[in-house]
Amino acid sequence: MTLNLILSFLLWHLLLLAAGPSSPTPTHAAAGQWTFLNPNIGISAMHMQLLNNDRVVIYDRTDFGRSNISLPNGKCRIDPNDTALTTDCTAHSVEYDVATNSIRPLMVLTDVWCSSGALMSDGRLIQTGGFNDGDRVVRVYRPCTGCDWEEIKSGLTQRRWYATNHILPDGRQIVIGGRRQFNYEFYPKIAGATTAYNLPFLVQTNDPKIENNLYPFVFLNVDGNLFIFANNRAILFDYLKDVVVKTYPEIPGGDPRTYPSTGSSVLLPLKNLQGLAMEAEVLVCGGAPKGSYTSAVNGNFVGALNTCGRIKITDPSPQWVMETMPLARVMGDMVLLPTGDVLIINGGSAGTAGWEYGRNPVFQPVIYRPNSPIGSRFEVQNPTTIPRMYHSTAILLRDGRVLIGGSNPHITYNFVGVLFPTELSLEAFSPSYLDSTVVDLRPKIVLPVSQTKLRYGQRIAIRFTVIVGVMAPGSSILAPAGYYLLFVVHQDIPSEGIWVQIQ
Structure with a gap:
């Protein structure tokens, strides 16, 4: 038996009553399965975050006008600064x-458009900034x-x-x-x-x-420093x-990978090199060539990038490997x-991020x-039928499915007469490891129970058909x-x- 144990850290992507829960309708295929979960959650899922109670917090900008779901008990948001509605009961x-x-429905008072956030050690979502x-x-x-x-009105020192x-x-x-x-x-x-602290790297990478x-x-690198990629x-x-303790080579080709030439990135599972050292690798995929944003503004939608760059950020002389x-x-x-694999999902094949600037x-x-x-790492999966363009999101759920939502490339909610209507639905993508043909091979964790608290370096007994001892992360x-x-x-x-809390 081959056994791997993976710890996944989950940080950090409306009329008046939303449609109630629908019966999920699966679509089967050889490589992955799509399930339509809900046609109308009331808002477009600009951001999503899974919490340790298996609830997902979803939010969208507040200045689109009315959403498709009412606030409860006759509540209304009164905001004289809102650019759409000063009184909004949705x-x-x-x-x-x-x-x-x-x-x-939840009440968020201030505009979370293109904000950011992460989870704290006690499970709270801290969500910062916006418009x-x-x-x-x-x-x-x-x-x-x-x-x-x-909400803490002046919780940040800078916009x-x-x-x-x-x-x-x-x-x-x-x-x-x-x-x-x-x-x-x-x-x-x-x-x-x-105060805030200057970071010249952000000036150097700014157009x-x-x-x-x-x-x-x-x-976060294994030495405690931060890997930061921009442009x-x-x-x-070293914050x-x-x-700056190291400057990495420019990604080959020199094309930008961060907003609005929006690619995506992930820290691959850490590797323990026979107890001698920890190895960390970063994968950066997709984006838009130089000049794509300006071209899109002028109505010319340049084809997106089809490359990924992979780099061992712990190497003494790291180099990008392109795929x-x-x-x-x-x-x-x-x-x-x-499984340690990476799902790449959503988006378009031309244009850039931004209102109306994405295509295909x-x-x-x-x-x-x-x-x-290398050369055999990518596997194309079964397609969805719903375009997920600007402001779409995807997160892993505890059962192994990936929750998909969002897509609204318009400055307001727009459902008719446009290339990509505002999308209020939720779907789930189930990778092939959830296929019915392999359900009998799926292990089940008996012990520890969910919400178990662990200490750094603690030895853990994981029980399913056998008992295996593993160590919690050391620091x-x-x-x-x-x-x-x-x-x-x-x-x-x-x-x-299962949820575990490391403390």
Whole structure:
């Protein structure tokens, strides 16, 4: 028996009553299965986050006008700064219950358009910045029954629009960049620290006309420093000393990969090299060639990039290894699966991110298998029928499915007479490891039970048909304190995950 144990960290993508939960309708295929979950959750899923109670917080910008779901009990949001409605009795955030396929409207007060966020060690979602009256706001959502958004009006020192958050080993979050913000700050603040810190790398990667370095890709390296990728370059950054400790080579070809030339990125599963060292690799896929945004503004939609770059960020002299995807893609999402494979999904094959600037939806997801030989790592999957363009999202669920939502390339909600109507539906994509033909091979974790608390370096007995001992991560540098999904993988078939809290 081959056994792998994977810990997946889940950070960090309306008339008046939404349609109730529908009976899921599966569509079978050889490579993956699509299930239509709900035709109308009331809002377009611009951002989604799974919490450790198996609820998904979903939110959209507040200044689209009325949504398709009412706030409960006659509540209304009164906002004199809103550019669409100063009095709005509809919701722009909902909570999705995975188990019952149902939704609950939530009240978010300030504009979360192109905001950012991450989970704290206690399971709270910290959501920061946005547009207009939301650009300095910190919002908190707790995974508890009946809870709603809490908002801290001046929680940030700088305006943050298109920034990136990452949890740190000490439990704080770092908030990096944003439009016209070449700096970073922390949340929560250390006593007396009320300023932002300059990050010249964000100036160096900025094109003033296009700002091609927004939503930078940020990952915690195994040495405790941060890998930061913006535009077409990357650094290793010591945020404790405020110094760049390594500059990585420019990605071959030099084309931008961050917003609005929006590619996607993931930190691949860490590798323990026979106890000698930990190896970390980053994968960056898709995006749009130089000049694509300006071309799209002028009505010329340039073909998206069809390449991925992979780099061992722990190497003394790291170099990019380039690979060709079977499908070009911009505005795609990447999801790390329980098997350690990567799902690349959503987006288009021409144009860029931005209102009306994307074309040619890519209906087929692709699975990337990082441990297969180069040249045979990509596998095209069964297509959906729904375009998922600008502002679409994808997240992993505990049962191994991937939840898909969103797509609204318009500055308001628009359902008729447009290339890509505003999309209010939710779907789920089930990789082939959930096929009925392999259900008998699927392991089941008996012990530990879900919500088990673990200590760093603790030996864990994992029981299914056998008992296997494994070690929890050794430090908060390898895995910051928080809730993780634990899966057992046997012959490339994962169990359902259980929640564990490392503390």
